[in-house]
Structure formats: C-alpha cells, structure tokens
Amino acid sequence: MNVRRGEQPPWIVSDELWAEIEPLLPPRPPRRHRFPGREPLDDRRVLCGILFVLHTAMP
Numbered sequence: 740m741n742v743r744r745g746e747q748p749p750w751i752v753s754d755e756l757w758a759e760i761e762p763l764l765p766p767r768p769p770r771r772h773r774f775p776g777r778e779p780l781d782d783r784r785v786l787c788g789i790l791f792v793l794h795t796a797m798p
Contacts, residue, residue, distance in 0.1 A: 749794055
C-alpha cells in the first residue's frame with residue numbers, strides 16, 4: 740500500500756462522495772421493541788471497511 744504522508748487512504752470515503760452515495764441507500768427499518776437485536780453500524784464506516792478489504796485483497 741503506497742499511501743504517502745498527508746494523503747488520504749483510498750478506502751476512506753470523502754464527504755463529497757458520501758453526499759452522493761447516502762441518498763441511494765435504503766432507509767433503515769425501525770427496531771423491534773421486544774427483540775431489538777444488535778445496534779446498527781454506521782453505514783459510512785461499513786462502506787469504508789468494504790473498500791479496505793477490496794483494496795488490500797484480504798480474504
């Protein structure tokens with residue numbers, strides 16, 4: 740990985756790109772009262788994680 744000092748890694752989603760992607764995501768359903776399950780993760784952080792795995796070719 741050749742990320743120079745001061746450069747942003749390619750898996751970090753910029754604010755401009757996120758402004759274009761966020762409206763395309765479906766709305767989250769409301770959490771159930773009795774069995775709410777896990778707290779949902781932040782969509783932007785999940786996207787950064789997916790891009791990191793794809794960029795680094797991790798299995």
